[in-house]
Amino acid sequence: MSDRITVLTQLARVIASAPADEPLPVRLCRAYVEVLGADGGAITLASTTTQRLTLSTSNGVSAQIEDLQDVLGEGPGQDAYNSGTAVVTEVDGFRDRAFPMFSALAGALTGSLTVWAIPMHPGGATIGVITVYLRTGGLAHSLDDAQFLADSVGAALLDDPSARRQTPFSGWSDRARVHRATGMIVAQLSVGTEDAFAILRAHAFAEGTNLDGVATEVLERRLHFTPPHTGAASLDRPGDSTKGDEP
The missing domain is CATH 3.30.450.40 (GAF domain)
Known part of the structure; x- marks a missing residue:
C-alpha cells in the first residue's frame, strides 16, 4: 500500500x-x-x-x-x-x-x-x-x-x-504568441483554426525549431503564408532584397 x-x-x-x-x-x-x-x-x-x-x-x-x-x-x-x-x-x-x-x-x-x-x-x-x-x-x-x-x-x-498577477508567468506570453500567430495564418489563408495551427506546427518541424520561434517570425511579419494555390510560404530575413541582380 x-x-x-x-x-x-x-x-x-x-x-x-x-x-x-x-x-x-x-x-x-x-x-x-x-x-x-x-x-x-x-x-x-x-x-x-x-x-x-x-x-x-x-x-x-x-x-x-x-x-x-x-x-x-x-x-x-x-x-x-x-x-x-x-x-x-x-x-x-x-x-x-x-x-x-x-x-x-x-x-x-x-x-x-x-x-x-x-x-x-x-x-x-x-x-x-x-x-x-x-x-x-x-x-x-x-x-x-x-x-x-x-x-x-x-x-x-x-x-x-x-x-x-498583473505580469503572468512567462510561459503564458509564449503561448499567447502562438495563438496570435495562428490567427494571422487564419486571416492569410482563409482556413480554420485547427488547420492554421497544423500549418504552424508543420513549419516548425520543417525548420527544426519550436512553435514559439515560428510564431515570433509570423508576428514580426518576417514569415507570411501565401494563398493555398501558390503552394508556398515566404520568409523575409534581415538584409533580404525583393530585387535580384540584373543579368
Missing part, C-alpha cells in the same frame, strides 16, 4: 527549501522530479490538446521533449492528457507503434531514456500533465504515488496566486 503521507511530506520539504522568490511552477516541477528520483521533468497545462502550455522544465532535455511534442502533435504527454491515464514509453531512437515520429526524433536528440507522462486531474478533469524521464532504472516511488503527487501538484497550481 502506498504511503501518500510520506511522499507528500517529501514534496512539501523540497518546495519549502527552494528560494521563495521562484515561481511556484518552478518549485513544484523541481520537487516532483526530486521526490520521484527522476533525471528531469516538465509541467504542462492545457484546456485542449492545441493549447498546451509548458509552465516549467527542469533542464534542457525536458525542454526538448516538450518542444518536440508541441511540434509533432504526438508523444506520451499528449496521450496522457487525452486519455487521463499515465503513459510510459521507451525512447531509443526507433519508431514505436504508439509514437513513431516522437520516438525516432527524441532518441536522436536526447539518447535512450524512459519517459513517464502523468496527468494532473485534482478535481476529476485533466488540467495538464507532468512528464519526467530517466536514462536508467525506475522511479523512486510507485506509479500510484506518482499519480497522487501529480494531482497534488495540479491542486497547488489551481490555487497559484501568480496566475492572477
Whole structure:
C-alpha cells in the first residue's frame, strides 16, 4: 500500500527549501522530479490538446521533449492528457507503434531514456500533465504515488496566486504568441483554426525549431503564408532584397 503521507511530506520539504522568490511552477516541477528520483521533468497545462502550455522544465532535455511534442502533435504527454491515464514509453531512437515520429526524433536528440507522462486531474478533469524521464532504472516511488503527487501538484497550481498577477508567468506570453500567430495564418489563408495551427506546427518541424520561434517570425511579419494555390510560404530575413541582380 502506498504511503501518500510520506511522499507528500517529501514534496512539501523540497518546495519549502527552494528560494521563495521562484515561481511556484518552478518549485513544484523541481520537487516532483526530486521526490520521484527522476533525471528531469516538465509541467504542462492545457484546456485542449492545441493549447498546451509548458509552465516549467527542469533542464534542457525536458525542454526538448516538450518542444518536440508541441511540434509533432504526438508523444506520451499528449496521450496522457487525452486519455487521463499515465503513459510510459521507451525512447531509443526507433519508431514505436504508439509514437513513431516522437520516438525516432527524441532518441536522436536526447539518447535512450524512459519517459513517464502523468496527468494532473485534482478535481476529476485533466488540467495538464507532468512528464519526467530517466536514462536508467525506475522511479523512486510507485506509479500510484506518482499519480497522487501529480494531482497534488495540479491542486497547488489551481490555487497559484501568480496566475492572477498583473505580469503572468512567462510561459503564458509564449503561448499567447502562438495563438496570435495562428490567427494571422487564419486571416492569410482563409482556413480554420485547427488547420492554421497544423500549418504552424508543420513549419516548425520543417525548420527544426519550436512553435514559439515560428510564431515570433509570423508576428514580426518576417514569415507570411501565401494563398493555398501558390503552394508556398515566404520568409523575409534581415538584409533580404525583393530585387535580384540584373543579368
